[in-house]
Amino acid sequence: MITNDIKMRWTLIGALALSLVLSATGAVAQPDYEKLTFPPLNFTPPTVERHTLSNGMTLFFAPDHELPVISMYALVKTGSIYEPADKIGLASIVAEVMRTGGTKTYSPDEMNDMLEFIAASVEVDISEDSGSVELWTLKRNLEIALKVFADVLRHPVFIQDKIDLAKNQMLEDIRRRNDSPANIRGREFMRVVYGRDHPLARIPQIDTITTITRDDLVAFHQTYFHPNNIMLAVTGDFEPADMLKTLTDLFQSWPSADMKLPAVEPVNYEFSPGVYLVDKDVEQTNLGIGHLGIMANNPDYPAVRVLDLILGSGGFSSRLFQKVRTERGLAYSVGSYLGAGTRDYAPFLIYCGTRNDAVQETIQVILDTIKEMLASEVTDRELESAKNQYVNSYIFKFATVNDIIRRKMFYEYVGYPPDFLETFRDRVMNVTKADVLRAAQTYLHPDKMKILAVGSRRQIDSALATFGAVQPVELEPVE
Template identity: 35%
Template sequence: MKKNLVCLALASALIVPAFHAQTTEPWTKIPTPPLHEFKPVQPKRIDLKNGVVIFLQEDHELPFIDGTINIRGGSREEPANKAGMLDMYGDVWRTSGTAAMDGDAMDDALEAKAAKIETSADIDSTALTWSSLKTDFDTVFPQTIDLLLHPSFKPEKLELAQQQMATGIARRNDDAGGILAREVGKVVYGAASPYARQPEFSTVLGVTADDLKQWHDKTVVGSNLLVSVIGDFDSATMEKKLRDTFEKLPKGEPFKSLKGDFPGPKPGVYFVNKDDVNQSNISIAGLGTMRNNPDLYALSVMNEIFSGGFGSRLTQSVRTKLGLAYAVGGGYGATYDHPGIFRVQAGTKSASTVAATKAMLEEINRLKSVPPTETELRNAREQLLNSFIFRYDSRAKVLSEQVMLAFYGYPADFLEKYKAGIEKVTAADVSRVAAKYIDTSKLAIVVVGNSGDLGSSLKDLGPVTDVDITIPPPPAGMGN
């Protein structure tokens, strides 16, 4: 036994120096291997003659089948004098149910099967979704189609939705962050823009059940529908079921995308006084771009360098170095079919409102005048590429993105080009797009805060416009 212990000790004595003799390289010197080619599992696309587009994505991990029917046309197309109609449409469609099964009975039937059927509305679309065990698909799917084709839009359910929206209108000035988001949209797009207008008591209470029915009849036609199904099914069998259902729909007139003018904001300072707060919410804002812009990749890298996390220029300066904001961020926004918003936002104590705003403006100007370092460029590209894969790490996410691309008319390989696009971005590209797209003379500053505690005058930032957020009361004889 002693002999064995002695041998073990001698062996250890010989091995340990060998380990100490090895040279350890810093981890920063270890080369990063290239990412594998991005090839997500694509859904099957089926185009019907009546314009309906179907996407099928098999996923046998769990015994569920989920589906969505996206319908073109949303709140941006609703009449201005009925603003809020689509929000209520999304609720009343489901709560009313159908002639065969009202909404309450549908709730009970679905709850018994742990299934769901939901409706919703967005700025450019409405949607009908369902989810069930695969064994219940042949029960839940027909109920979904009944709701699609035979909604009842009951007046009493509309009245309930109107009351709920009226409550929201009455309380919309409670939250400073909500006020800021709302007013930034108005300043950038214009108060009358369908991308910024807001429901009022008069517009909400003026909506009728007939309005909802007319909208439904106008939009639920073959040329407006994109149907996507994912789950534990056989594609050939599912395709037949969907064809048998949706080929019966009339083609109808496709809902044309809204075309609008986007002149951008009138420069200046827009101030909303909220005397029950001790801090300011600030946004520096202007027009952004669309996702089909060839410069999207360079703009994405620029955003990452500028405000992509704790190591970004904006955070390091305004928050870490100067201590002027506990939350700061933003970037050059891009949406699918209309310009997004370029915004830089911060929350700060009232007395440092002007100082924080000036610090943000300085960083915006630095983005244009100081090229990114090689370290900034490398870190930004790596962060974008490493996080990109997690946006599409499931078949459900890939399906959702493919539906979105088809909805807006983007090429199906749009995602596959992303990796190469980001990898090609150079420091010169970042400087070029910063100079091209960011013009501080075309930016507006929106502040929501307490006028009595601001310290320095907002006039130091430019001409000030006081924004009235008083909520108009319901017209006489309308509502309570």
């Protein structure tokens, strides 16, 4: 049994020890946090080894021996922008059924069971202007996983019941796409800026999905999936010489083809004001305000990135957030995206949701905030904060070797200089206040904004009319 006397002694010993620790800690002068210095961030991407097979397939290798896994990413020059106008949605269905519809070697169930058994994955995606087939596998299972990967890439069979399933899923998505006002705003803003029939703004309709046949999927695959139209990035636990031999043996017999991509209508780079309304009975109006942005190969791209952070994409510190939310309480969230397209001009969009009775005030505050960006230089604090925010987040865009090699491969895909990745950070840090002002005056057009509102016509029509004649936007039937 522990007596009270023993307890007292241990209490005194503990108090004495704590006193000694605190005394020792206090004896060492603590540095002022404002005087702390750190070395500059150093971004040194890994070396990427590049090879080209005789059939034109380009390979990018970046070994990473940290974990016994291997990742492959095939980038295909294709995209939904090449779909026929009466088959919108075809590219998405091709991507879905390439993976789910089986191959010449494996039925859908066999492929799923095999990949699950070896803990590997194969995924297919086709976006606006590129396609991809991706493999992730443990190193010890590379041989069998690679056979599945190559078979999906080269020999999909597009089983009819999987095509029907993919089409039905897309039809259900179409039926639900007007449920969310924010989704309507994003989709219809693209159509307002680019034109409803432009390849960058077209959306699937019920009739464009129902007319798609298996022959359409086969023809799409046969048109674009050729080795000389593919770049393949490989990262993970491998030796480059061994991987080169493996991929040469696997793909060398795949014949190249004469490639001629269909012509795509270029974006009409013009600016004209307009006010558009999607009538939807909601308590809050979703606003999209903007026009065309720039292309990413524009020499002013670094200045535009800094400009956008200061204007609206920088979160709580951005001017739009401060003006619209903090000072006026007009919206819970507000932001901007001054896009930079790799193939054509991307959109510049300011977005927010606001009360129906505050629509006019909110739009005016947004337009006034843009005009202020054109009137004078930003402050030193804004400039440094935006640049630091960009640099501090930059590293997270390249957190893994896999991220870096894919980005470098994509830059070659779109024709950027080989050192674009390595030099862009420094280009951002060299942006001046004069650069930001010049970019604002060049690429922002507050008097030529497209204003799109998704809200109740009965409650907001007169507010919108103060900015111009209101043009109704009719949504296509979804049944």
